[in-house]
Structure formats: C-alpha cells, structure tokens
Amino acid sequence: MNKLTKVILSTxxxxxxxxxxxxxxxxAFAADTTPGTSSDxxxxxxxxxxxxxxxxxxxxxxxxTGNDASKDKDNVKQPETDASSTELKVVTVKSGQKLVAKAGxxxxxxxxxxxxxxxxxxxxxxxxxxxxxxSGQAVATNHLLLFPRDGRGVMPDPQQENGxxxxxxxxxxxxxxx
Numbered sequence: 001m002n003k004l005t006k007v008i009l010s011t012x013x014x015x016x017x018x019x020x021x022x023x024x025x026x027x028a029f030a031a032d033t034t035p036g037t038s039s040d041x042x043x044x045x046x047x048x049x050x051x052x053x054x055x056x057x058x059x060x061x062x063x064x065t066g067n068d069a070s071k072d073k074d075n076v077k078q079p080e081t082d083a084s085s086t087e088l089k090v091v092t093v094k095s096g097q098k099l100v101a102k103a104g105x106x107x108x109x110x111x112x113x114x115x116x117x118x119x120x121x122x123x124x125x126x127x128x129x130x131x132x133x134x135s136g137q138a139v140a141t142n143h144l145l146l147f148p149r150d151g152r153g154v155m156p157d158p159q160q161e162n163g164x165x166x167x168x169x170x171x172x173x174x175x176x177x178x
Contacts, residue, residue, distance in 0.1 A: 086169065094163040098155035098177045101147035105170030112164035113157035114139040117177075124152050 090110075093099045098117050101107060116124050118135035126133050128143040139145065139154060147153070147170075155177050156164045
C-alpha cells in the first residue's frame with residue numbers, strides 16, 4: 001500500500017469512528033431522559049387533581065378549627081386575620097371601637113375621620129405624604145398607612161358619631177376604644 005492510500009484509509013476510519021461514537025452517545029443520552037421510568041414516572045392529570053384536592057381539604061379542615069371570638073363585652077374582638085394576607089379587606093370600625101394592627105399591616109382610611117392610637121410616643125408612617133403621624137393626630141383619607149409594630153391602630157375621631165370604613169392588608173383586631 002502506498003502512503004496516500006494509508007492516509008485516506010486512516011482518515012476514513014477515524015471519521016467513521018467519530019460518527020458512530022456520536023450516534024451511540026446521543027442514543028445513550030436520550031435513553032436516560034425518557035419519561036416513564038421508575039425515577040421519572042408518568043402521572044395522569046386526574047391523579048394530580050386528586051392529590052391537590054386531598055391537600056386542599058386537609059388544609060381546610062385545619063383552618064376550620066380556628067379560635068372562638070371572645071364574648072367579653074368590654075373587649076369587642078373579631079377573629080384575628082392572617083398577617084400574611086395579600087388581599088385588601090374592607091373593614092368597618094364603629095364609633096367606640098379601634099382597629100389594632102399587627103406589624104407590617106397596611107391601612108387606607110376610605111371614609112370618616114380617623115385618628116392614630118399608639119401605646120407609646122412613636123407614630124405611624126403615612127407612606128403617601130412621607131410623614132409620621134403621632135398618637136391622637138388625624139389621618140387624611142386615601143393615604144396609605146404602614147404599621148411597623150403590633151399595638152398601633154386607627155379609630156374614629158371621638159368628635160364624630162359615625163365610624164370609619166378602612167381598607168386593610170395584613171393582620172388586625174377590632175377592640176373597644178379606651
């Protein structure tokens with residue numbers, strides 16, 4: 001065999017080996033990712049729906065055993081709301097009551113004259129105006145209030161007879177105003 005034939009033959013064999021190796025490698029990789037194996041089982045939509053339904057029912061049963069509202073006449077309380085709630089709830093605060101917010105709760109006064117209540121000298125940030133409202137000061141309507149700590153809240157202005165309508169996102173309780 002001459003030198004040229006040897007070079008052509010060896011080049012052909014090497015190229016053929018590369019082609020065969022890549023085909024075998026691709027097929028081996030595809031076999032590992034095929035769905036329906038014991039490590040990656042196929043499930044039907046109805047199976048997933050059944051499992052989700054069972055989980056939801058279990059969670060609802062846990063939630064239905066909630067706390068009983070206090071029947072004490074001096075402390076009018078509504079069941080506490082979930083502090084991680086992301087929806088805005090419309091809440092009516094009657095005259096003689098106050099809404100006490102949990103830390104991180106957002107409140108918007110929609111109707112009525114409101115004042116801030118706080119057990120200490122610190123106030124509540126009015127995010128809309130960029131000011132801090134101290135205890136006893138009036139709250140402007142349609143301003144977003146952010147309650148940084150538990151225990152602070154809003155109540156109807158004692159000089160008005162009507163209550164308040166507020167929008168609340170986060171945890172709160174309704175208590176008798178002191």
